[in-house]
Amino acid sequence: MGKNSPTRTRSVRESETISRVSTATRKQRDGAKYIGAFGRKTGDSDLLFVEGQLPESNGEVQNHASPAEQMSLCLDGLETELTEHGSALTDVLQVTLYVSDMDSYREMNDTYETYFPTESPARTTVGVCSLLEGASVTLDAVVAIE
Secondary structure, three states, X not given: OOOOOOOOOOOOOOOOOOOOOOOOOOOEOOOOOOOOOOEOOOOOOOEEEEEEEOOEEOOEEOOOOOHHHHHHHHHHHHHHHHHHOOOOHHHXXXXXXXXXXXXXXXXXXXXHHHXXXXXXXXXXXXXXXXXXXHOOEEEEEEEEOO
């Protein structure tokens, strides 16, 4: 906040508790060496947040593959993650794609559509300068779980 901005404070009554993400419910990302702040689930919820899904195979980012192949690897990884949680691609509510080469958008979109043939989740595509390990695409997803 700037010098002239009012400071925001929140008073809490003794009987009121503030819910925070506990370390017991925070699960870190499996896979490639990038674990940092990538979380899988925060708190108790009926939503699963899949973040930083890279185009990986055998724990390595496949940056040499075509953008369409990388999209397929990302979505295969998402599908595997969802299966582990008893969910499927039909449970995906929202996807955010991060694409380093917007000229390959159409090619990646064609691949994306094969994974969601009847009903696509809400989607945002963001053009970026670069991605981890030289990947062409990575994605985040919000998924309904039961």
